[in-house]
Amino acid sequence: MIQLKKVTMVFGGTTAVNALDLSVEKGELCVLIGPSGCGKSTTLKMINRMIIPTEGKIFIDGHDNMAGKPELLRRSIGYVIQSIGLFPHMTVRDNIAVVPRLMKWDRDRVKKRVTELMELIDLDPVVYGEKYPHELSGGEAQRIGVARALAADPPILLMDEPFGAVDPLGRLLLQDEFLSIQRKLKKTVVFVTHDLDEAIRLADRIAIMKDGRIVQYDIPETILTSPANSFVRDFVGVDRSLKKLSRYDAAQVMREARSVDIETDKVSEHLIKLSEQGAAFVWATDARLQLKGWIDIKHPLFAADPLSGYSKIEVFNIAVQREDSLKLVLSKMLGQGIKNVPVVDKKGILQGEISLRDIEQVSES
Amino acid sequence: MKYFKAWLGIVLFTFLFLYTVFNISLWPGLKAVLYPRVSLPQMLGQHLILVAISSFAAVLAGVPLGIFVTRKSGSGFKGIAGDLGALSQTIPPVAVLALAVPLVGFGFKPTVLALFLYSILPILRNTIAGLEEVSPTVKEAARGMGMTQSEILLKVELPLALPVLFAGIRMSVVVNVGTATIGAVVGAGGLGNPIISGIVWNNQAFILEGAVTTAVLAVLLDQIIGRIEQSVLPGNRLLS
Ligand SMILES: Nc1ncnc2c1ncn2[C@@H]1O[C@H](COP(=O)(O)OP(=O)(O)OP(=O)(O)O)[C@@H](O)[C@H]1O
Numbered sequence A: 001m002i003q004l005k006k007v008t009m010v011f012g013g014t015t016a017v018n019a020l021d022l023s024v025e026k027g028e029l030c031v032l033i034g035p036s037g038c039g040k041s042t043t044l045k046m047i048n049r050m051i052i053p054t055e056g057k058i059f060i061d062g063h064d065n066m067a068g069k070p071e072l073l074r075r076s077i078g079y080v081i082q083s084i085g086l087f088p089h090m091t092v093r094d095n096i097a098v099v100p101r102l103m104k105w106d107r108d109r110v111k112k113r114v115t116e117l118m119e120l121i122d123l124d125p126v127v128y129g130e131k132y133p134h135e136l137s138g139g140e141a142q143r144i145g146v147a148r149a150l151a152a153d154p155p156i157l158l159m160d161e162p163f164g165a166v167d168p169l170g171r172l173l174l175q176d177e178f179l180s181i182q183r184k185l186k187k188t189v190v191f192v193t194h195d196l197d198e199a200i201r202l203a204d205r206i207a208i209m210k211d212g213r214i215v216q217y218d219i220p221e222t223i224l225t226s227p228a229n230s231f232v233r234d235f236v237g238v239d240r241s242l243k244k245l246s247r248y249d250a251a252q253v254m255r256e257a258r259s260v261d262i263e264t265d266k267v268s269e270h271l272i273k274l275s276e277q278g279a280a281f282v283w284a285t286d287a288r289l290q291l292k293g294w295i296d297i298k299h300p301l302f303a304a305d306p307l308s309g310y311s312k313i314e315v316f317n318i319a320v321q322r323e324d325s326l327k328l329v330l331s332k333m334l335g336q337g338i339k340n341v342p343v344v345d346k347k348g349i350l351q352g353e354i355s356l357r358d359i360e361q362v363s364e365s
Numbered sequence B: 001m002k003y004f005k006a007w008l009g010i011v012l013f014t015f016l017f018l019y020t021v022f023n024i025s026l027w028p029g030l031k032a033v034l035y036p037r038v039s040l041p042q043m044l045g046q047h048l049i050l051v052a053i054s055s056f057a058a059v060l061a062g063v064p065l066g067i068f069v070t071r072k073s074g075s076g077f078k079g080i081a082g083d084l085g086a087l088s089q090t091i092p093p094v095a096v097l098a099l100a101v102p103l104v105g106f107g108f109k110p111t112v113l114a115l116f117l118y119s120i121l122p123i124l125r126n127t128i129a130g131l132e133e134v135s136p137t138v139k140e141a142a143r144g145m146g147m148t149q150s151e152i153l154l155k156v157e158l159p160l161a162l163p164v165l166f167a168g169i170r171m172s173v174v175v176n177v178g179t180a181t182i183g184a185v186v187g188a189g190g191l192g193n194p195i196i197s198g199i200v201w202n203n204q205a206f207i208l209e210g211a212v213t214t215a216v217l218a219v220l221l222d223q224i225i226g227r228i229e230q231s232v233l234p235g236n237r238l239l240s
């Protein structure tokens, strides 16, 4: 748990942070967001004592962070910065191993841990382990930045625009990956971003900052539905209900999908049964449930051949993945002009479906 | 094999040189083609010692000084250090010799002093440049990871500054090998001996003996330092 009590930081003439109170519960992900220069990075850096506040106190699990050596404090707090700051003269492995080595872990333990982390961030240790940072893509480097921060398994993570330098699509992937890591590891995280969608997606709580103060600190739903004042309202913007969609995964709202296996002999029988139940269409899969297309049950020639309404689809153009956000699902629907999208896993196996109505319900709730 | 051509050049050059110098028939009118008072290996040895001691001292002084003035506590001295370094290189080594001889006597000591002063600037300057080139975000990351100041210096700053630092040492040593020939003027021996005698006695073979050996020595040392650099640097050649 992190507590900031009446913390103020003055640089020369500028008050970067002004009597700020903030408390982040254990295992919670708190996002700091606000206009440039409002004091987000300064707040973050005061937590691990990179900056020492002019006034006020900061407690970590009840202990004043000014007690003890700053280096020891920092080793117990993972830190990711926007520009990543990987060490250019060290391999990926050595980069990740920095903090464990500072903490004098023995060789085997370091090695094991690095391998484990590379698997966690989905980078093959054999392929990437001996690469140097200049041989990595932006997204890979960011993930290694995160792995490095997690290396010594610190209970707290400070992340300053960790995905800021990645293109929007790559950023979505990194967010997904980070969310699933965070769900597993349950770190106490303070996360700075400029991107409201990212904030809504990741946060347990969002702190909206302005001029070194917190204007509103609440769960994303409340921030979206009842902004504390006009600043927050303007900041959150007009399409608030749409923004809410970033908080949900496809997997969270999908319903069971009606499908038939088109490779069995009984396919016609199934289709007729479904037609009698009043279905308009069903998804078509192969025997392994891999999505192949859809079948229009209301097709004029249905009576003659139930399979006449079958159309193949380009699965990865139409379908969404389990971890795609509802916002992405909606844009896919609008882009393809369809009211139902299938949800598949990475191998293209049908998992469920989402309809436009489902999305409307989420955004109105 | 990267250096194959360089080595081939050196071997060829040495061969031609030896052939020219030892073959008295090529030098009509000269009674001797090799400097008679001291043997070539002996002069080479003297020369190497002059260079080694002065360069070593220059590294020992220049690198720590460069580190010191790039620390927070020493940043106030950066200007002065730079000026002193520049000054020590603008005073001609011959002038240093002239000033030093009355103080420390003839021979080895004033020569080493003059060479030391003359060598220090490139080392100091490159140490500072190399350390200042390390990106602030990398240093911030190091601090944020929980490295102490000395860990940041040893594990991050120095390894990253190494290519630039080594370039300074190489340059300094190469120049030093040439400059060390002035040692002969005050009786420190070395490869300057045949050159000066050659000028005095109008014997081109002596001059050639000293000059070419000096040049070959410079190239060789440059290569050797390059090798050392390769072996201490990790596989980050792209950085330099
Ligand atoms: N080391 C410093 N010296 C002087 N002023 C500083 C320093 N660091 C930050 N400031 C000032 O403090 C204020 C807050 O800076 P901070 O970096 O915390 O903003 P931020 O919210 O992180 O902005 P951004 O979104 O642009 O990263 C700014 O006005 C900045 O100019």
Ligand SMILES: [Mg+2]
Pocket (backbone or CB within 6 Å): A040, A041, A042, A160
């Ligand atoms: Mg910032």
